[in-house]
Amino acid sequence: MYFAKSKQLSMLRSVCSHINNLFDGVQKKFEYKMRLVYAHFPINATITNGGKTVEIRNFLGEKRVRTINMLEGVKVEKSTGTKDEIIITGTDIDCTSRSAALIRQSCLVKDKDIRKFLDGVYVSSHGTLEDEDVEGQPASDLLPAPGRAVQEGEGA
Secondary structure: OOOOOHHHHHHHHHHHHHHHHHHHHHHOOEEEEEEEEOOOOOOEEEEEOOOOEEEEEOHHHOOOOEEEEOOOOEEEEEOOOOOOEEEEEEOOHHHHHHHHHHHHHHOOOOOOOOOOOOOEEEEEEEEEHHHEOOOOOEHHHHOOOOOOOOOOOOOO
């Protein structure tokens, strides 16, 4: 776009970013990893309804059960390798990040000093599912360098 104002260029850039995120979501899926952090009372997270609902119990020792419904197209599961971690996956980055935000906001500490009471559910990492390979090595390290042709018999 030639001779455009900065507002017009920013809108164009936003539309391009949304389209790129749509392609990335369909090809790779977005993933948010969240950790349950507690000092004394262990937080229990139960996934129900086939990965569509999260129930959080025993937050700061409270008896209240917090029920969070995931948005459309988002699934949640417990991590098999890490204790007290839940993984949120989905194809739409907006719905996936909003679901993570709903979980985060359901466990806010009220009427206490937030510098002392750091309990809650926090996002530890986010990105696409293809960011890391099985061995934990980034997938970009497995690709050949840009501008270098792959020879026959060579991997990747």
